[in-house]
Amino acid sequence: MTTLVVTALGFERAAFHHLAHRPGWRVASTGVGPARAADGLARLIRADRPALVVGAGVCGALEPALRLGDLVLPAEAVAPEGARESLALDERLCQLARRFAEAHGGSAQIGGRIVSVERIASTPTDKRELARRFEALAVDQETFAWARVAREAGIPFVAVRVVLDEAGEPLASWRPSTWRSALRLPARALRARRTLRAFGREWPCWRS
Template sequence: MDTTPPASPPAMTAPIGVVTGLTSEVRALSGVPGLAARCLGPGPDKAEAAARALLADGARALVSAGICGGLDPALVPGSIVLPARVINRHNPEQTWMVDAVWHAAVMAAAPTDLPPFQTGALMGSDRAVGSVEGKHALAARTGAVAVDMESHAVARVAEAAGVPFLVLRTVADTANDVLPPWIAGVLNRDGSPNAAMAVRRMLAGPWRVPALVRLARRSATAERALGRAAPVVFGADRTG
């Protein structure tokens, strides 16, 4: 039997730089040592700016962390996605592999009281994928299990800088959930919630209330899962 211990992630002498798109994701990661989180808002442009700022501040590795949308119908709210690679939705031949040693170490350290980490490909998209039909089409065309709007941008920055890169995402909306276009209006540009706008949207269209409540609950489930999974990723021995 092979008794070789699992490899440790790459040695890092500065905190891991973590890019999120929502301020609530930063809160979910609070209290985890060894990381510096930066949120400038959702989307690839802000994610790229946040990643570059973290590197300028001394980060020696980058992680894209937060919630995501499921493309695989088997994924439920709170499913944990630790993809081995990221695919660019707008150029599917462009892919980025995460750091293999780091990824393997996290998988080896995953506790049994968490759901199994899903390692299928993550799709990076410049815009939200809101329709069920669109989600199913992307899954069929690319084989990706989930989608977000930041990981491909962080991957580009990490590749250019030559630093280790990893993704930790947890599912909020599933492959069979619709993300209505108006939902984007309940967020400020910096990724913080806009409660006043949410109330206005509900007053203007009371039929929107069930969808908003359902999505809020599923996002909360995903963020709790993110908080539980984060110590496995960021707490692993990084002195190897």
């Protein structure tokens, strides 16, 4: 049976290029945001029903202790209106994440909640408000939508995210205060993708 790895962006999908041609694996991008995530995954499931869906990519940290490159494997996704979806926590994958983080000098946050928003949480103030409202550890745009589609199709769903921007860091915008962050973003994105790629290289052992 096939394991389907979905990402929002081609940039993230490229981290799993090594899986794309392996028997039993499929890698695809759905597009950014809740609507594209839901529509894209629904089409992929109709075309070739997998045994498991893994939603992977980068995220923003809401928990101040999380750092660039840390792994986040949440147990629940929440939408802005408060709807929730439970996420699978595969024990073998969780153990693999802990060992990987220890070997690479990072951390693996297992469990907790991720909030999936319509628009990027671009400022530390935005992130603090999301953390307060939802008691969430991290933020993205797609995990809730993917999880709902997978549940409705009767397929287990696992989320694997890597921290790109920390809780106290702004993402680039028109505000001059974020321009320094914009200069750092490409290097940080590449580092996060390297973590995704390195962790993903261990997944065939997980699913063997």
